[in-house]
Amino acid sequence: xxxxxxxxxxxxxxxxxxxxxxxxxxxxxxxxxxxxxxxxxxxxxxxxxxxxxxxxxxxxxxxxxxxxxxxxxxxxxxxxxxxxxxxxxxxxxxxxxxxxxxxxxxxxxxxxxxxxxxxxxx
Numbered sequence: 464x465x466x467x468x469x470x471x472x473x474x475x476x477x478x479x480x481x482x483x484x485x486x487x488x489x490x491x492x493x494x495x496x497x498x499x500x501x502x503x504x505x506x507x508x509x510x511x512x513x514x515x516x517x518x519x520x521x522x523x524x525x526x527x528x529x530x531x532x533x534x535x536x537x538x539x540x541x542x543x544x545x546x547x548x549x550x551x552x553x554x555x556x557x558x559x560x561x562x563x564x565x566x567x568x569x570x571x572x573x574x575x576x577x578x579x580x581x582x583x584x585x
Contacts, residue, residue, distance in 0.1 A: 468568075468569070469567045469568060469569065470549070470567060470568075470569035470570065470571050471515065471567050471569075471570055471571070472570075472571040472572075472573065473488050473489070473490045473491065473511060473570060473571070473572050473573070474488070474489045474490065474536075474539050474545075474572075474573050474575065475487065475488050475489070475507055475572045475573065475574045475575070476489060476531075476535055476538055476539055476575050476577065477500065477503065477504075477574055477575065477576050477577070478538075478576070478577040483496045483497065483498065483503075484496065484497045484498065484499060484500055484502070484503035485503065486503045486504065486506065486507035486574075487507075487531060487535060488507060488510070488511055488531075488572075489530065489531040489535055489536060489539060490528050490529075490530065490531075491511065491514050491515075491527065491528065491529060492529040492530060492531045493507070493510050493511070493514060494507075495507040495509075495510050504548075504574070507572075508550055508570070508572070511570055511572070512552055512553060512570070514527065515527065515552060515566070515567065515570065516552065516553075516554045516555060516556050516566060517556065519554075519564060519565060519566040519567070520554065520556035520564055520566060521556075522564065538575070538577055539573075539575050542575035542576075542577075545573040545574060545575045546573070546574045546575075546576075547571060547572070547573050547574075548571070548572050548574060549569055549570070549571045549572075550569070550570055550572070551568060551569060551570075552566060552567060552568055552569060552570050554566045
């Protein structure tokens, strides 16, 4: 696969906690919240984008992946029909640099909704 088609696949666990939608990216161990599913998906995509952009742009891949706790992985592994979404990574750091480094252009998120579904889950 050439770099234009390169992608990173990440697992995202989506659940409701204390009235909020919570999205947890398990490979990066980052969390976003929102009032609705659409809001939390946008928020986690923004965080994933920033984390990956920074790591690749600063040659800091050894600190990129930090797995989430085991219990969350077990919830994802139990998920029968994860929703797969592909989004383009937008590098804000690369735009400002004269010397460009490789940043993967695509992120594929596998989103698993738990039994405690957020409002408006489809």
